[in-house]
Amino acid sequence: xxxxxxxxxxxxxxxxxxxxxxxxxxxxxxxxxxxxxxxxxxxxxxxxxxxxxxxxxxxxxxxxxxxxxxxxxxxxxxxxxxxxxxxxxxxxxxxxxxxxxxxxxxxxxxxxxxxxxxxxx
Amino acid sequence: xxxxxxxxxxxxxxxxxxxxxxxxxxxxxxxxxxxxxxxxxxxxxxxxxxxxxxxxxxxxxxxxxxxxxxxxxxxxxxxxxxxxxxxxxxxxxxxxxxxxxxxxxxxxxx
Numbered sequence: 001x002x003x004x005x006x007x008x009x010x011x012x013x014x015x016x017x018x019x020x021x022x023x024x025x026x027x028x029x030x031x032x033x034x035x036x037x038x039x040x041x042x043x044x045x046x047x048x049x050x051x052x053x054x055x056x057x058x059x060x061x062x063x064x065x066x067x068x069x070x071x072x073x074x075x076x077x078x079x080x081x082x083x084x085x086x087x088x089x090x091x092x093x094x095x096x097x098x099x100x101x102x103x104x105x106x107x108x109x110x111x112x113x114x115x116x117x118x119x120x121x
Numbered sequence: 122x123x124x125x126x127x128x129x130x131x132x133x134x135x136x137x138x139x140x141x142x143x144x145x146x147x148x149x150x151x152x153x154x155x156x157x158x159x160x161x162x163x164x165x166x167x168x169x170x171x172x173x174x175x176x177x178x179x180x181x182x183x184x185x186x187x188x189x190x191x192x193x194x195x196x197x198x199x200x201x202x203x204x205x206x207x208x209x210x211x212x213x214x215x216x217x218x219x220x221x222x223x224x225x226x227x228x229x230x231x
Binding site for chain 2: 035037044045046047059061095097100104105107108109111112113114
């Protein structure tokens, strides 16, 4: 059984950065992309970007280019999301989600439990 | 990439059927057979219920079905049950090789 376990809630000041982790177990980490999807309070889902663990290539949604970095550590089966220059509009629950393979068109078959990031002065 | 268009809300009585639409463009829904649907209960992570337009993952009730015509995909839930009350999101692969989500539809079981 596949499990994605995310790090805990974060409270950040505007202008700072946050790094959220997502540890996978029960599957073959290197055979699937990991995406990050966020959900602002009362809002819908927004795809931020993905990483292919091997060879560690990431691509990002245009809206987040330059502010987001997604990485993967194959040795610990953990993916990371780092978001910089935080503003209040970045307050959201951040989910990691595993796709069915490394092919870009695969749906998200497993999700982490979500990490609440609150940006406030 | 603009979000796919879904109705904000739909409702139905137990036992009835409802359909949720998801409208995109020829660059996403209309151009690829890679539409998926997710169910999200309050405070929970989304759950995949339909993929590749019509396929159900193992363990998902056959009361859920998907279809597509042109640039619009649809999710139908038959035999509505109280537990179906949730938010539903469509998603499509796009010509940019990235996914895009719909704005979400809140289903109320009356």
